[in-house]
Amino acid sequence: MSATDTVEQQVAEANGAAEAKFSMELSDDQKDIRDWVHGFAEGVVRPAAHEWDEREETPWPVIEEAAKIGLYGFEALAQFFADPSGLTMQIANEELFWGDAGIGMSIMGTSLAVAAIFGNGTPEQLGEWVPQCFGTPDDVKVAAFCSSEPDAGSDVSAIRTTAKYDEAKDEWVLNGQKAWATNGGIAGVHVIIASVDRELRSRGHAAFVVPPGTKGLEQGTKVKKHGLRASHTADVHLDDCRIPGSCLLGGKEKLDERLANAREGKRSKGQAAMRTFEMSRPTVGAQALGIARAAYEYALDYAKEREQFGRKIIENQAIAFTLADMKMEIDAARLLVWRAAWMGRAGHDFENAEGSMSKLKAGEVAVWATERAIQILGGNGYTREFPVERMHRDAKIYTIFEGTSEIQRLVIARAISGMQIK
Ligand SMILES: Cc1cc2nc3c(=O)[nH]c(=O)nc-3n(C[C@H](O)[C@H](O)[C@H](O)COP(=O)(O)OP(=O)(O)OC[C@H]3O[C@@H](n4cnc5c(N)ncnc54)[C@H](O)[C@@H]3O)c2cc1C
Numbered sequence: 089m090s091a092t093d094t095v096e097q098q099v100a101e102a103n104g105a106a107e108a109k110f111s112m113e114l115s116d117d118q119k120d121i122r123d124w125v126h127g128f129a130e131g132v133v134r135p136a137a138h139e140w141d142e143r144e145e146t147p148w149p150v151i152e153e154a155a156k157i158g159l160y161g162f163e164a165l166a167q168f169f170a171d172p173s174g175l176t177m178q179i180a181n182e183e184l185f186w187g188d189a190g191i192g193m194s195i196m197g198t199s200l201a202v203a204a205i206f207g208n209g210t211p212e213q214l215g216e217w218v219p220q221c222f223g224t225p226d227d228v229k230v231a232a233f234c235s236s237e238p239d240a241g242s243d244v245s246a247i248r249t250t251a252k253y254d255e256a257k258d259e260w261v262l263n264g265q266k267a268w269a270t271n272g273g274i275a276g277v278h279v280i281i282a283s284v285d286r287e288l289r290s291r292g293h294a295a296f297v298v299p300p301g302t303k304g305l306e307q308g309t310k311v312k313k314h315g316l317r318a319s320h321t322a323d324v325h326l327d328d329c330r331i332p333g334s335c336l337l338g339g340k341e342k343l344d345e346r347l348a349n350a351r352e353g354k355r356s357k358g359q360a361a362m363r364t365f366e367m368s369r370p371t372v373g374a375q376a377l378g379i380a381r382a383a384y385e386y387a388l389d390y391a392k393e394r395e396q397f398g399r400k401i402i403e404n405q406a407i408a409f410t411l412a413d414m415k416m417e418i419d420a421a422r423l424l425v426w427r428a429a430w431m432g433r434a435g436h437d438f439e440n441a442e443g444s445m446s447k448l449k450a451g452e453v454a455v456w457a458t459e460r461a462i463q464i465l466g467g468n469g470y471t472r473e474f475p476v477e478r479m480h481r482d483a484k485i486y487t488i489f490e491g492t493s494e495i496q497r498l499v500i501a502r503a504i505s506g507m508q509i510k
Pocket of ligand 1: 200235238242268269313492493495498
């Protein structure tokens with residue numbers, strides 16, 4: 089556009105640019121994937137949700153079903169990730185978790201380990217370990233990503249699990265205790281974050297694959313949880329757990345170089361790590377959105393059916409306005425999730441921690457909306473006979489894991505201020 093263009097030319101050009109660059113319309117591919125995942129969530133996941141929540145066990149038959157239709161496996165994840173707009177991964181997660189969050193996490197939990205292998209591994213390591221994370225449709229496996237420890241939650245730099253290199257045998261020896269690991273102990277592949285040099289704190293960390301069946305890795309206590317009960321969470325103990333040298337993700341040469349830089353006080357690639365977190369956060373937000381939307385839809389239908397004082401309860405503004413606010417908050421959260429996903433995929437810098445914003449907003453909306461849904465259902469909402477009670481329990485984890493709400497606010501506050509807010 090130049091100063092000599094007529095207004096008509098400028099408008100026409102601006103319209104053209106808008107058409108090419110911005111659209112809220114989903115593509116046919118995105119709609120197809122949304123409908124495919126929704127169909128599975130509605131037909132298979134939802135009917136099984138109550139049972140597996142009560143059993144507090146991994147729903148292996150549902151994971152197997154997902155694997156049979158190609159929804160559980162690396163190909164599906166790669167297909168979701170391939171979308172250049174960044175939205176397909178979010179759309180798929182929202183639909184699956186709309187079905188049920190506990191089962192959703194049983195299906196998607198493996199992707200935490202896959203993302204760590206993807207982010208840190210060499211192409212050979214990807215080829216070797218990623219297929220083993222999923223197994224095959226006839227012999228399905230899950231994988232676990234183990235970073236948190238009893239004394240290292242929000243403060244990841246406090247990790248105490250050690251990895252020592254035994255040069256004579258070209259093996260790494262892992263010792264320590266991991267906490268809260270999704271799929272911990274029941275996984276085939278475990279990805280372990282361990283310290284190779286504690287003085288360097290998080291700059292001395294490295295990621296290791298512990299192959300299936302390795303001696304010295306044992307499941308500890310299985311956690312009995314408030315929500316997400318179909319997803320297995322447990323401690324993992326590493327007791328002189330020996331793994332081949334090749335299981336260090338990224339390889340020894342790269343690690344030695346990184347450690348040498350850290351010891352010399354050279355700048356770290358902390359920005360790169362932060363970017364990885366910012367890119368993964370919208371996906372977690374999308375899961376929370378799925379729960380929130382499920383609770384909203386259930387409450388809306390209920391409010392249109394339930395009668396008190398001779399009219400539907402939705403005919404009272406108190407109820408109708410609550411539903412209006414629920415819809416608005418969920419849509420607002422989705423826009424933040426989609427924006428951050430698009431930014432990540434398009435290579436934009438997260439200058440204001442937009443990834444953290446998306447996860448924070450979606451998590452808090454999910455907790456609030458599911459609580460409102462219980463209120464709209466009255467006494468029924470408080471019972472296990474109606475799904476909003478489970479949804480509320482499931483939603484709460486989204487203000488805690490993958491960075492608590494306080495930590496997300498810290499990240500945003502630091503990004504907008506450029507200061508070391510404590
Ligand atoms: C169901 C479930 C599944 C999980 N899955 C995994 C997994 O697969 N892999 C894995 O590695 N981990 C996993 N986690 C662990 C999870 O990531 C941690 O629970 C989370 O990071 C918080 O750590 P913490 O529980 O130790 O809480 P803490 O870090 O002890 O925090 C306690 C409170 O203090 C606040 N706080 C801490 N530091 C600050 C600060 N600087 N400023 C303000 N407030 C602060 C927190 O926000 C929180 O409110 C899972 C946890 C759960 C419950």
